[in-house]
Amino acid sequence: MLFANDFTRRLGLDHPLVQAPMAGETSTVPLSLEASKAGALGSLGAAYFTPAKLRDSIRAMRAGTDRSFAVNLFIPVPWGRDPAREAAYANEIARAHQALGLEPPQPPAQIEESFEAQMQVVLEEAPPVFSSTFGAPDADLVTALQRRNIYVIGTATTVAEALVLKQRGVDAIIAQGAEAGGHRGSFLKPFSQSMIGTMALVPQIVDATGLPVLAAGGIGDGRGVAAALCLGASAAALGTAFLLSPESGASAAYRAALTSPAQTETTITRAFSGRPARGLRNDFLERLEGREEIIPDYPIPNAWSRPMRQAAARQGEAGYLSLWAGQAAAMTKPEPVATIVARVMAQAKAVLGEP
Ligand SMILES: Cc1cc2nc3c(=O)[nH]c(=O)nc-3n(C[C@H](O)[C@H](O)[C@H](O)COP(=O)(O)O)c2cc1C
Structure with missing residues (x-):
């Protein structure tokens, strides 16, 4: 029934x-x-x-x-632009680009x-x-x-x-x-x-x-x-x-983070997209923790952080990926x-x- x-x-x-x-x-x-x-x-x-x-x-x-x-x-959802905030956030993205060996970030053509x-x-x-x-x-x-x-x-x-x-x-x-x-x-x-x-x-x-x-x-x-x-x-x-x-498109670094015994804790962050989302902790999220004032409205950060996230996935660098996962993440099986x-x-x- x-x-x-x-x-x-x-x-x-x-x-x-x-x-x-x-x-x-x-x-x-x-x-x-x-x-x-x-x-x-x-x-x-x-x-x-x-x-x-x-x-x-x-x-x-x-x-x-x-x-x-x-x-x-x-x-x-309605969003607005704040040039000072966006510049401060872009600065964090630029640091990440440098760490990943990428060219400096360009303002996104499409949000x-x-x-x-x-x-x-x-x-x-x-x-x-x-x-x-x-x-x-x-x-x-x-x-x-x-x-x-x-x-x-x-x-x-x-x-x-x-x-x-x-x-x-x-x-x-x-x-x-x-x-x-x-x-x-x-x-x-x-x-x-x-x-x-x-x-x-x-x-x-x-x-x-x-x-x-x-x-x-x-x-x-x-x-x-x-x-x-x-x-x-x-x-x-x-x-x-x-x-x-x-069958999922999750990158190797994302999969490795999900199966790491040290990675069972999840946190809610606006760091990657500007909208709160739950995921595993990593370097980029921690760098922006407690710095809400520099994170622009969703979806502006999502567009700025995309090249960083894509490069991180290619390079196997989980520190700059959005590692979205729910509270039962540790129960996930590779099947x-x-x-x-x-x-x-x-x-x-x-x-x-x-x-
Ligand atoms: C990687 C990831 C991406 C998600 N993207 C969306 C989305 O595009 N649309 C949506 O309605 N929910 C999205 N969600 C939420 C899921 O649809 C679903 O509500 C959630 O995964 C349920 O919780 P669980 O992850 O603990 O199973 C996403 C969740 C994850 C983990």
Whole structure:
């Protein structure tokens, strides 16, 4: 009963399991494709994809499977420029470039992808599921997606955000607890006032909205999936648990950091993107710790730090990479996606005594 519900039936899933969207180097077509083929919901973390890459990726997913998959984008957030702050931050990036043997950094030509252009592709290509984070999609956009038979999922980190998403007409809600790796979706209150754990958040959003809820944040194996289902979730969404799969795009340095016994502690930082995100500690993050005043608005730092992060990945230098990971990071295993799905679901079923 817990394992098959309205959500899994509507999307034709074998398992109440979502491979959570993870924008950046991590997000590859094979990662999401293998998750969907294994009967979970694969999700393309497409926020940094150009419209052309987004279209190609949706087509590659469709070519690889008839099963459901999701495309995830960031709802744009307002930001402003502060030249003094940006210069101070650029100075830190310049130091990192020097350490990595790179040319001095140049001001980024583009700060972020055009959400409108990305959405145009989503509407044209009509993937089975669209999910979003960092805000609530307009009601008109939700209707336009649903008219194309696209199932719409929003991300909430508080009950109040879940109620806004319900008002906008979404079909389901990701309840994303404070344990989650990477950026979180908080959009009503500051991040520091939206730090509710998954265990407390999920049942409250289930009760408040009556919509299918997908539990995300700190779920490391089948015991966590079972717990999420017991709390009333229709599925569990795991991100960090998939990072070490061969299908993920995580670099060798990122993988090494994730498997290092010394690296189990996670921290929330604005150092890389300007928006708080949870990851493993490293040199760059520590250098900016306690220096909030020099970090520009998201997404300006994301654009400035990209060449540094890309070079660090190429050079195997974890000190300058964003090492996003959730609080259950140490439970992550280097297995193929299909093995992770099978292992986690077998364990969840054993815990709950389901055949
Ligand atoms: C590397 C990484 C990148 C992420 N990028 C996104 C993203 O693009 N969109 C999104 O909605 N959530 C993003 N998240 C959050 C995940 O979708 C998910 O909520 C989270 O991973 C769940 O917590 P866990 O990492 O403890 O499993 C990201 C998480 C990680 C670890």
